[in-house]
Amino acid sequence: MADYMGPTSWRGKYYQYRITVFCPDSQQVETLTTTDPYSLCLAADGTHTQIVPMDDDMTMPEGWASHTPLPAAPWTDTSVYELHIRDFSMSDETVPEELRGKYKAFTLQDSAGVAHLRSLRSAGLTHIHLLPAYDYGSVPERAEDQTTIKVTSQCL
Numbered sequence: 001m002a003d004y005m006g007p008t009s010w011r012g013k014y015y016q017y018r019i020t021v022f023c024p025d026s027q028q029v030e031t032l033t034t035t036d037p038y039s040l041c042l043a044a045d046g047t048h049t050q051i052v053p054m055d056d057d058m059t060m061p062e063g064w065a066s067h068t069p070l071p072a073a074p075w076t077d078t079s080v081y082e083l084h085i086r087d088f089s090m091s092d093e094t095v096p097e098e099l100r101g102k103y104k105a106f107t108l109q110d111s112a113g114v115a116h117l118r119s120l121r122s123a124g125l126t127h128i129h130l131l132p133a134y135d136y137g138s139v140p141e142r143a144e145d146q147t148t149i150k151v152t153s154q155c156l
Contacts, residue, residue, distance in 0.1 A: 011056065014048035044141045073126045080127045081120060088113050 016033050023030045035042060036049040041059075043050060052059055089095045089105035094112045099105045108114060117128070140146050 006051070010051050011053065012050065012058070014043055014050050016048050045145075078127055079125050080129055081125050082129045082131055084131050085133065 016035060018031060018033050020029060020031045022028075035046060039049040040054060041050040041052040042048065085103060086101040088101075089099065089111065090101040092100065092105070092111055092113050094110065095105045095108055099108070105111065105113065117125075
């Protein structure tokens with residue numbers, strides 16, 4: 001949507017498509033509501049597509065436009081660590097509770113998790129693959145819709 005051309009009043013607005021298709025399972029023509037398959041931004045829980053031009057200031061964190069990425073390491077020297085976004089900090093007591101399991105936990109330079117990543121970097125880690133970095137329709141994104149079970153070693 002970087003080439004989005006529409007009224008500026010649409011920026012930040014949400015929409016859905018209503019489509020009519022033949023459904024092989026039911027053997028009927030059905031009308032469904034869905035998000036745009038080319039969405040760049042979705043509402044919580046993936047319910048609606050949001051109109052967000054990617055060249056807009058609202059999509060760029062501070063320093064984004066002037067950031068110069070590091071040169072890529074040759075593939076033969078690459079070491080990849082797969083890391084679940086939520087698991088990275090969910091039980092890390094050095095992270096404020098409201099940031100546990102969130103992207104923002106990666107910005108806390110004094111957290112145990114970031115310290116561990118630094119030690120992995122010193123040991124030769126070159127890349128981190130964040131999982132899952134997309135929307136799951138079956139997993140609620142809003143904290144008030146989630147169920148979190150706290151288990152201590154005493155419970156085991």
